[in-house]
Amino acid sequence: MSSSSQVSDVARFEVQNVGGIGNTQVDIPPGVTVLTGKNATNRTSFLQSVMGIMGSRQVTLKGDSDEGQIRLELGGETYERTLSRAGDAVKFSGETYLDDPEVADLFAFLLETNEPRQSVARGDDLREIIMRPVDTTAIKEEISQLEAKKEDINEELATIENRKTDLPKLEQQRTDLREQIEAKRDELATLETEIDESSRNIEESRREQQKLESKLDELRETRSEIESIRRKIETQEESIASLKSERNEVEDERDALPSAPMGEHEDLENEIVRLRERRQSLSTEISDLQSLIQYNEERLEGEDYEVMQSLEQASADNGEVTDRLLADDAESMVCWTCGSTVDREQIEQTVDRLQTLRQEKVGDLNDLKSELEDLKEQQSEAERKERRRERLDEKLGDIEAELQRRSEQVDSLKEQRQSLMKTVETLESDVEALESEDFEDILSLHTEANQLEFEIERLESDLDEKTEEIESIESLLDEAEELRTEREELGDELTDLRTKIDQIESQAAEEFNQHMDALLETLEYDNLDRIWIERVEKSVREGRRTVDRTMFELHIVRTTENGAAYEDTIDHLSESERKVTGLIFALAGYLVHDLHEVVPFMLLDSLEAIDADRIAALVDYFSDYAEYLVVALLPEDAQALDEEYHRITDI
Numbered sequence: 001m002s003s004s005s006q007v008s009d010v011a012r013f014e015v016q017n018v019g020g021i022g023n024t025q026v027d028i029p030p031g032v033t034v035l036t037g038k039n040a041t042n043r044t045s046f047l048q049s050v051m052g053i054m055g056s057r058q059v060t061l062k063g064d065s066d067e068g069q070i071r072l073e074l075g076g077e078t079y080e081r082t083l084s085r086a087g088d089a090v091k092f093s094g095e096t097y098l099d100d101p102e103v104a105d106l107f108a109f110l111l112e113t114n115e116p117r118q119s120v121a122r123g124d125d126l127r128e129i130i131m132r133p134v135d136t137t138a139i140k141e142e143i144s145q146l147e148a149k150k151e152d153i154n155e156e157l158a159t160i161e162n163r164k165t166d167l168p169k170l171e172q173q174r175t176d177l178r179e180q181i182e183a184k185r186d187e188l189a190t191l192e193t194e195i196d197e198s199s200r201n202i203e204e205s206r207r208e209q210q211k212l213e214s215k216l217d218e219l220r221e222t223r224s225e226i227e228s229i230r231r232k233i234e235t236q237e238e239s240i241a242s243l244k245s246e247r248n249e250v251e252d253e254r255d256a257l258p259s260a261p262m263g264e265h266e267d268l269e270n271e272i273v274r275l276r277e278r279r280q281s282l283s284t285e286i287s288d289l290q291s292l293i294q295y296n297e298e299r300l301e302g303e304d305y306e307v308m309q310s311l312e313q314a315s316a317d318n319g320e321v322t323d324r325l326l327a328d329d330a331e332s333m334v335c336w337t338c339g340s341t342v343d344r345e346q347i348e349q350t351v352d353r354l355q356t357l358r359q360e361k362v363g364d365l366n367d368l369k370s371e372l373e374d375l376k377e378q379q380s381e382a383e384r385k386e387r388r389r390e391r392l393d394e395k396l397g398d399i400e401a402e403l404q405r406r407s408e409q410v411d412s413l414k415e416q417r418q419s420l421m422k423t424v425e426t427l428e429s430d431v432e433a434l435e436s437e438d439f440e441d442i443l444s445l446h447t448e449a450n451q452l453e454f455e456i457e458r459l460e461s462d463l464d465e466k467t468e469e470i471e472s473i474e475s476l477l478d479e480a481e482e483l484r485t486e487r488e489e490l491g492d493e494l495t496d497l498r499t500k501i502d503q504i505e506s507q508a509a510e511e512f513n514q515h516m517d518a519l520l521e522t523l524e525y526d527n528l529d530r531i532w533i534e535r536v537e538k539s540v541r542e543g544r545r546t547v548d549r550t551m552f553e554l555h556i557v558r559t560t561e562n563g564a565a566y567e568d569t570i571d572h573l574s575e576s577e578r579k580v581t582g583l584i585f586a587l588a589g590y591l592v593h594d595l596h597e598v599v600p601f602m603l604l605d606s607l608e609a610i611d612a613d614r615i616a617a618l619v620d621y622f623s624d625y626a627e628y629l630v631v632a633l634l635p636e637d638a639q640a641l642d643e644e645y646h647r648i649t650d651i
Helices: 045-052 102-107 116-124 124-129 135-198 203-256 262-302 305-317 319-326 346-432 440-523 575-592 614-623
Strands: 011-018 021-028 031-035 067-073 076-088 089-095 331-333 339-342 528-542 545-559 564-569 601-604 628-631 647-648
Touching: 011 045, 021 045, 031 045, 045 067, 045 076, 045 102, 045 601, 045 628, 102 116, 102 575, 116 124, 116 575, 124 440, 124 545, 124 575, 135 346, 135 440, 203 440, 262 346, 262 614, 339 346, 339 575, 440 545, 440 575, 440 614, 528 575, 575 614, 601 614, 614 628
Parallel strands: 031 628, 031 647, 601 628
Antiparallel strands: 011 021, 011 067, 067 076, 076 089, 331 339, 528 545, 545 564
16 A cells, blocks of 8 residues: 555554464554553554554564464455564565555654664764655656756757747848849840830741740750759758768767776676665665564563463472572573573673674665665766767767768769750750841840749749748747747756755754754753754765765753753753654654655654653644554553543553
8 A cells, every 4th residue: 555545444453473462452543542551561562563564574473473463454444464483584474554664664653663763862864864765866867867858958959049040141031032033023024025026026937936935945944954953962062061060070979978888887787786685685684683682672671471471380380490490580581582591681782782783784784875876876877878879879870871862862963964964055056056147136035034034933942942941940949939848847847856855854854843842842851942953064985985965963952050051962861852852853754754644653652761741742742643643651651641542451
């Protein structure tokens, strides 16, 4: 399930063999539910069950069971998850409420081991926690794709702008051609009038005149065709020169791009795959370590109820031996893995070593993520340049093909022109033979008229070409408006993507500061004026590079008895103050990542360090943001909460 509507149904849980729970059924209505009871009453185990059916892997199987189950009925849907023991690990199967529980584990399931709470207490990099669910690599890839698309649009617009500068000149040329055509037509009309008058005087020679006119017409048409071919040759040669210039530009750009062998791409991809597999392996190891640590801590804290049962049974079988075990030092315990008696301190030391090992693994994971981001960035840049080189190669191929085609056209046109020139020579000889002294004037007029008709035809052809070119540019100008609109939209998208990370960081800091101010005013801690987050830029090492990164600095402001303000550190906060700070930081992440739209449950545990009245205020504050708020409390702390809250005392 990828999203959650705000439901108003009772959530019904059925749990078997999870944590310390054998078998139970619990109904959770909307609003606040308080799990109240002493330690070792399965409150945390039930919270784990809620996490488990949501999709989290931070769930432990009951120590004496090989299989456990969690079932949830909510909003007319049913979800079931099975936990199976597989050696030292636990295997999960079934359908869960969430497809990906990572963000919920961080900001909705706020148990003692919750990473944001622990990070605040340790003074870790809070910015890394908030930004972990954000796929910055995908954002960068999308930015690269949009930038490439925008670059293509810019190239098209630049071409259109170049053509646009030709428009005034073309308009003037078209106007000049129209004026020339009009003048030639007027001149031709005058000549035709003169020819008509002359023709009436030589009626008897009409036959010869018609033959001569026919030859002249043919001569005019042939010369017109030669002129047309000449202009076509010039046009083609201009196009060839332009194409060669464009080819040189494209070759220069292509030569400037690196040519990465296929082996380098494969090596880079293989390294990325290797690092991803290593990251997955480390994540699994950290998760397994966390489950093991949590399991042991619960046993240490709860003095395991089932182990005591085993001791009582053994007492019935051998009272004397059991009496000796129970009479041992209170600091000795029965190991729940092997059954032998060991010092409690030894188990605690083992848990500490596991914690240290987990921290080392987390450090390794962060280093590996940095290296992986570097490699992905290299891969993205190499792919972008390779794509550009391929486009340039394709363009060069098109240019070469066009050059070949136009060169062939020029050769063909030149052959046609040569043939027509021979025809003109023949026609001129024929005309010369037909001319006589008697018809010299009329022939001169016809020759001049033919020349005018030829010139008019040529001018009209030029006019048509100029008109077509102008219309083509005007069409491009219309297209330019659409391209500019598209470019503007791409610019908005790029701005949103480039500022998305900043927006999330800024919103997280603002959410934390706002809620922290509101709660500190309500909780009234002595001489604690303010706790707030500041976004700062710092130079840090990422793999082999030094880069500027945004970091969150946590500021703590106190006042002395004399009213003087000074800045303190997280180390000097009381345990109560640290826990409240960690919870507010988690709430900020919950709101920034819109978990209220996806995860119906928020879980609170391990609040004992906070006094009862402040717990009541904290629960009341958090209840505004979650559809189901489930809180585990000791009976004495639960008494301070609103009586209208739903309470569960037996799990």
